[in-house]
Amino acid sequence: MTDISANLAAAASDTPETVATYLRLRGLQPSSKNWKRKRRTVVDDDNAPFSKGRDPGTLGDILDKLTRDSGWQATLAREDLVLQWAELAGADTAKHSEPVSMERGVLTVKCDSTAWAKNLQYMRGTILTEIGRRYPDAGVENLRFIGPDVPSWKWGPRVVPGRGPRDTYG
Template sequence: MMDDTPEQVPETVATYLRLRGLKPSSKSWRRRRRVRTDDENQPFTAGRDPRGVGDVLTELTRQAGWEGQLAREDVVRTWAEVAGADTAERTRPVSFHEGTLTIQADSTAWAKQLQLMRSQILTEIVRRYPEAGVVAVRFIGPDVPSWKWGTRAVPGRGPRDTYG
């Protein structure tokens, strides 16, 4: 007689097998248990060496595709190092769109001066952060008031006697 009685199979396994519509069998349960190997917990196997947190985070950001976005954030965070301390006091990065980094200056004079230095600044950004994807730098002056409100603005020069 074969030993396929449910008494030799642990009760939890027998219940699981009955719910799945299978016949509890101690022979198949033991065989399955014997064949199963856990390579993940074997010592001295490949991939088991400890790694630093920096290496793990670098691998995670590479797999998730965050390298470009983090590099653009690094450009903003280290703007004082990229552009220089004096320039960083009077400018700030405001946007990044389709490869163009937009920098806002405190005055139009600073914006014009930085336009003359555009190639040097762009070279420094590309050298330090090649994965950022910066292909152009645009310099703008300070925010000026806009007289256009809403979608139905009248084209033209706007009010001319406001300050007089």
């Protein structure tokens, strides 16, 4: 037993008393190597206080980084395009038209009547240029304007071949 207490006393001279007590309670022998921690060496000065990059960022910057890293920019640009259609196409035009789908770079806009669809076809270049300027991430390459949905005459037990009625319903 005297050997153990001599070893403990020798190790205790280098080891702080709190660490030695903890090690004895755990049934371990304190040594001068065990308790010392290596100091972390600073590789770069980016972590120094008051250096650039240490201040918290603005919420807008953080959200921009999140959308960029997650790949949501195109989806959010399309959503903004739909939500801002009235501002983009004009208030009068927006009353009679609304974007309904976006597939393979083609934005489909549904209009109240075929006359509105035709007028918007004449304005296609202007609208497409404005979309490209405001929402470049949306990926809109072309516009398609459609008229109102019309009833189909091509179903039922007594279908007659042919094109059906010639009215445009709008």
